[in-house]
Amino acid sequence: MSTEVRVPTLGESVTEATVATWFKKPGDTVATDEMLCELETDKVTVEVPAPASGVLGDIVAAEGETVGVDALLATIAEEGNAGPEETKPRPEPAQSEEKADTGSASAASAGEGGNDGGQVVDVPVPTLGESVTEATIATWFKKEGDSVEADEMLCELETDKVSVEVPAPAAGTLTKILKGEGETVEAGGKLAEMTRGGTGGQPHSADQGTPETTEAPGGRQGADTARGDVEDAPSAKKLMAEKGLSRDDVTGTGKDGRIMKEDVQKAASGARASDGPKAPAPQPAQPKRGPSPAADADREERVKMTRLRQTIARRLKDAQNTAAMLTTYNEVDMTEVMALRKEYKDLFEKKHGVKLGFMSFFTKACVHALKEVPDVNAEIDGTDVIYKNYVHMGIAVGTPTGLVVPVIRDADAMSFAEIEKSINEMGKKARDGKLSMADMQGGSFTISNGGVYGSLMSSPILNPPQSGILGMHKIQERPMVVGGEIKVRPMMYLALSYDHRIVDGKGAVTFLVRVKEALEDPRRLLMDL
Known part of the structure; x- marks a missing residue:
């Protein structure tokens, strides 16, 4: 079984992009949400994360090619079902058939969670739309331990513009809800964890080092270690050179602190603003009022405004x-x-x-x-x-x-x-x-x-x-x-x-x-x- 990697929504009126850089090659092991490649449009640079864990298969669109929205970029095969086992990280090279079998069994154990559960799958925050960076969890339709079908609706998010439904990325069991109703989540964040085809249980008992269980830089096993230092976006490097900025002058907001083009633009505009007179701090749209008289307080109801x-x-x-x-x-x-x-x-x-x-x-x-x-x-x-x-x-x-x-x-x-x-x-x-x-x-x-x-x-x-x-x-x-x-x-x-x-x-x-x-x-x- 393979998962397709497609071009995400590129923004209003943007219909195509150019594949700038592939950070993975066919046969590489990838984790859910790990960055696969970078697309450049005439407006922004777009990162394409892995929709699932597995082994990167064929790359359909090579660097320099122009692709449209929803075009196929590559495929990802489930671990254990595709790609040579030797592409996966091992403590030492597999020189014998006995070691190869041992490594294969270990990989199967990590991918399938032993006999107690299925493969751990993250439920990510979906793309929220152009200029929308966060959402509030409105309703969970499932609870921990529930069995779900692929594409069955798990929860509903409310942004400042629309409501967004979050479907299950695979069939299995919802094992852990990481964000409850009313909490704010950022685009690309993680909402929950589920096991693919398993029975719930303890999803991390088989493999505490699963790449998708850690978000901090350097915490991933294999991907970031293999790549070494985080690679900044090519468009960001070019803009930093044009603006005379060093990497220390810019705060990266990409995955693992990666510097994007927008980060450089923000740093450059901040530098210009600091040279001139400082603008007054923005005032809230509606200042908070003081407490009501005791006679009225019990007859009032305070409700938070929706986004x-x-x-x-x-x-x-x-x-x-x-x-x-x-x-x-x-x-x-x-x-x-x-x-x-x-x-x-x-x-x-x-x-x-x-x-x-x-x-x-x-x-x-x-x-x-x-x-x-x-x-x-x-x-x-x-x-x-x-x-x-x-x-x-x-x-x-x-x-x-x-x-x-x-x-x-x-x-x-x-x-x-x-x-x-x-x-x-x-x-x-x-x-x-x-x-x-x-x-x-x-x-x-x-x-x-x-x-x-x-x-x-x-x-x-x-x-x-x-x-x-x-x-x-x-x-x-x-x-x-x-x-x-x-x-x-x-x-x-x-x-x-x-x-x-x-x-x-x-x-x-x-x-x-x-x-x-x-x-x-x-x-x-x-x-x-």
């Missing part, structure tokens, strides 16, 4: 602190859209299997307006403006745990039915807590519908780094003057919040007027007017 809620609070405040945010308003007569929807909703649902809602009309109207006012679909990057020739529409969704914004990618190329299906799918995933990092990244503009909760008017806050967000509100009948007569019309207030650093007032007003015109006369969308 999602903390992130929402931080990002919204950052948006206010960073962008020159301004809001412009208008109102739209929904008569024509409501009439069109009423006329065709049954036929639409019969043909496409999804209900015709208002969001597809608003999405189409915004796409139409964004083409005319591209500033609203752009973002600021330092001293540059990035104009996007596509529309990845963010649709704000309220969930029991907080507001999330899944992204409908390439909404400008979708039909009404495709938009409605995508919105329904994303809404269901949001409510079930199944949204992935990829589902919420890369949005270029956002629509928020506070009207579903009864909001008559509000000023939405930008979803950085985007430069615009449209707020929809409650449809309410109001008296309006139409053709010199007062008539009752279903009216909705619209609000466009925008970053005044990039979007001028004229552009913002023009955008909102185009949305209004498209909704009051939906035929304009057909005619591209």
